[in-house]
Every structure is written in C-alpha cells, then in structure tokens.
Amino acid sequence: MSRVIDLYDFLHTIPELGFQEHKTAAFLAGELKKAGFAVREQVGGATGVVGEYDSGKEGPTLALRADIDALGHMVNGQLCAMHTCGHDAHAAMVLAAAEELVASGSVQRGKLKILFQPAEELGTGALSMIKDGAVDDVDMILGVHLRPQEEITQAQALPALYHAASERLEGVFHGVPAHGARPHLGVNAIDAAAVAIAAVNAIHLNPNESYSIKATRFLCDSGVTNAIPAEATVTWDVRAELNSTMEKLIEKAKSAIRAGAATVGATVEVTNYQSIPAAEYTDDMIALLSEAITAVYGPEGLHKPVKTAGGEDFHFFIKEKPSIKAGYFGLGCGLTPGIHHPDMTFDKRALAKGQAVFVYAARKVLKR
Ligand SMILES: [Zn+2]
Ligand SMILES: [Zn+2]
Structure with a gap:
C-alpha cells in the first residue's frame, strides 16, 4: 500500500x-x-x-x-x-x-x-x-x-x-418607540432599515469587477403590532473577486447604511465581520x-x-x-x-x- x-x-x-x-x-x-x-x-x-x-x-x-x-x-x-x-x-x-x-x-x-x-x-x-x-x-x-x-x-x-473575498456586514438600527396612533412622535426602525437596504442596493461599482452585496437577514419585532418599533438589525452578505473591490464595497455600503438611517432620523451601528480575503x-x-x-x-x-x-x-x-x-x-x-x-x-x-x-x-x- x-x-x-x-x-x-x-x-x-x-x-x-x-x-x-x-x-x-x-x-x-x-x-x-x-x-x-x-x-x-x-x-x-x-x-x-x-x-x-x-x-x-x-x-x-x-x-x-x-x-x-x-x-x-x-x-x-x-x-x-x-x-x-x-x-x-x-x-x-x-x-x-x-x-x-x-x-x-x-x-x-x-x-x-x-x-x-x-x-x-x-x-x-x-x-x-x-x-x-x-x-x-x-x-x-x-x-x-x-x-x-x-x-x-x-x-x-x-x-x-x-x-473570492467574503464578508458580513451588520447594521443595528435605533429609532424611537411610540404608539401606533402617533407615528410622528417616534422613529420607525423598520423604515430606517428599509431605506438603508434600498441605498445599499443602489451601490454601483465598476461592472468589470465581479461583486455582490445583498441583505440576507432582517430582524425586527417589538413584541406588538400597534406600536412603532425602535430596534432592527439587518445583515448583508458581501462577496468580491478582488480584495480591493471588497474594500470599496464595504466602505460604500457603510456610508449608504448610515445615510439611510439618518434619512428617517434613526441612528445605526455598522460592523463588518467574518471577513475572508x-x-x-x-x-x-x-x-x-x-x-x-x-x-x-x-x-x-x-x-x-x-x-x-x-x-x-x-x-x-x-x-x-x-x-x-x-x-x-x-x-x-x-x-x-x-x-x-x-x-x-x-x-x-x-x-x-x-x-x-x-x-x-x-x-x-x-x-x-
Ligand atoms: Zn470546506
Ligand atoms: Zn476545504
């Protein structure tokens, strides 16, 4: 043998x-x-x-x-x-x-x-x-x-x-809770997350560089359905053929997520993890x-x-x-x-x- x-x-x-x-x-x-x-x-x-x-x-x-x-x-x-x-x-x-x-x-x-x-x-x-x-x-x-x-x-x-390079990006959105009858007194974390997701989907890098970014998890449940939810978490899966493309993509996505949250008056903490070059x-x-x-x-x-x-x-x-x-x-x-x-x-x-x-x-x- x-x-x-x-x-x-x-x-x-x-x-x-x-x-x-x-x-x-x-x-x-x-x-x-x-x-x-x-x-x-x-x-x-x-x-x-x-x-x-x-x-x-x-x-x-x-x-x-x-x-x-x-x-x-x-x-x-x-x-x-x-x-x-x-x-x-x-x-x-x-x-x-x-x-x-x-x-x-x-x-x-x-x-x-x-x-x-x-x-x-x-x-x-x-x-x-x-x-x-x-x-x-x-x-x-x-x-x-x-x-x-x-x-x-x-x-x-x-x-x-x-x-390929792969990475996860997570945004934890913080709004302001309020009664469902008084949405103007709150900041809806779902709205913030939804705007951030749309903003990330509108990112365009050089199409000759192969990459993808997409939301793969959305967590939000304030426990009731007649109140404005104040917390939401979204995770994105990010892939790129080159490390340089990945760096650009992460940077653009982070600013899109922050801008998305700010659009509705929410704040967000963005972190990236599970990064493989x-x-x-x-x-x-x-x-x-x-x-x-x-x-x-x-x-x-x-x-x-x-x-x-x-x-x-x-x-x-x-x-x-x-x-x-x-x-x-x-x-x-x-x-x-x-x-x-x-x-x-x-x-x-x-x-x-x-x-x-x-x-x-x-x-x-x-x-x-
Ligand atoms: Zn394996
Ligand atoms: Zn293996």
Whole structure:
C-alpha cells in the first residue's frame, strides 16, 4: 500500500471539528517527529502543529500548509464530524511529501516548514497560527484543495485556485418607540432599515469587477403590532473577486447604511465581520506549480487557473504577511457529488499525484 493512502485512511477515521482536532494533531505531530522535524504543538493556543526541518544552510523558508478540520453534519438528528471537505486528504499529502523530502535529502538549503492548520471551516484557524508566529520566518507557502469532478478531471490539476473575498456586514438600527396612533412622535426602525437596504442596493461599482452585496437577514419585532418599533438589525452578505473591490464595497455600503438611517432620523451601528480575503498569488509561484503539475501529469494534465466563489482562510497568510509568496493548486480526483456533501467521495489514487506536486515544487525551491 502507499504511504499517503495509509495516512489518509487513518486520518479519515478520526474526523474532528475546528479547534478540537486533538487526535489528528497528536498523530500528525508524532509522525513529523519520527520523520526528523522539530515540532511545535498547540500553535495558536489550540490544535495547530508546526514542523520545521532546517538544512543548516542559507536559503528560503518554504511552508507546506494543510488544513486538518472536519465538518459538522446532521446524521439521524445527531451532529457528527465528517471529513467532507477533504482536509484529511490535504494533511495526508503534505505529511507524505514532508517525509519523502527529508528521507531523500531534498532539503539542501533554507528550511522546510510544515503547517497543520486547524479550523479552516470556521475561517479563524489560519489567523490563530499567524498570531502565534507560525509564518514569521516564512518566505513562500503552498497549499492544495481537492476539486470536484465537474471542475477538473482526475487526470488534471490546476496551478491557481482563485477564491473570492467574503464578508458580513451588520447594521443595528435605533429609532424611537411610540404608539401606533402617533407615528410622528417616534422613529420607525423598520423604515430606517428599509431605506438603508434600498441605498445599499443602489451601490454601483465598476461592472468589470465581479461583486455582490445583498441583505440576507432582517430582524425586527417589538413584541406588538400597534406600536412603532425602535430596534432592527439587518445583515448583508458581501462577496468580491478582488480584495480591493471588497474594500470599496464595504466602505460604500457603510456610508449608504448610515445615510439611510439618518434619512428617517434613526441612528445605526455598522460592523463588518467574518471577513475572508480573496486569493492573491504571485506569478512565480503559479509558474512553479505549473511546472510541477506538468512534470507529474504531463502537459495535457495542466488545467488553466479556476475562479471559485468559495472562501479559504489560507489567504490570511498573505494578507497578514504580504511579503509571503503564495501558491495554491487544485487536485483533480473524481470527486462526487460535491465538497461539503455528506456522501462526498473521490479516487484515493489522486493523493500520490498531489504528494508528487508538493515534492517537485519543494525540491525546486530547496535544492542547492
Ligand atoms: Zn470546506
Ligand atoms: Zn476545504
């Protein structure tokens, strides 16, 4: 049997939710130590694992990153952790690549760093590791995700997966309560929220930049229907292909919401949260992964880069430390019926290919 499939098979039996990946992290840390890595555990205060293999020679620090958390699914009315996003596969490929690189003497300059990151699905795992210094000395970082069958075939991989930025915006509107018979003495929070929603819908950015903003929740209930409600809360879901577009959109939306509230004499507190940045890759890392994919699959296996509306907290590594060069490839693996589907399945033979792409790219960076 192949090492990478053995690793996957084991990790698949111990799915754990974000920041609770205790068994997974202990196993990965133990295997990294056996392979000769210096290992730091509980990185980020929870279940992050960082392995480091220092060549002792001048050179770049290259990080290979895998997320390790599972998803929660309701099965027969019970919440169960299941690996339906393939993070067990990502961890298996990165660990097998790390072992192969060290065993074959391929870390000839600089450092090879392995990041096993918790809680990708919560959107906060990468940040927890960054705050704990996991990428302070990292110059380059590579990541991977399994791709669904309708995107690429099993005979293909793609050298750049462009996730969109996503964010939530919330407005809490404060009016003045009054009797329903005397609306002129109150300020109706529903009116304020409705004007704000219309104002946000009237925002126009350059149509060549892809984005969307829409209200996705409206909460208002003063408990009675014969009085002027004084409190309302509206949430907007915001998406943009580029981080620069997201910044403009958030700024315009905040002023539209404030202006909307002011129109009827209400006040509003606006906050943005659950912010995940969009992908930003450097050309040389896309070229590196294209070369690695071509070497592993042959030229016909190199698919073009793909855009996806999904988010990935990997992009915090670049946002929080902009000097890092990042690359992120997508692995074709016959995945059906879809990522996050409770019946998600794929062909495990693809794992050896993903391992080989990591090994090829890392050798190229760390050879003397
Ligand atoms: Zn996921
Ligand atoms: Zn995922």
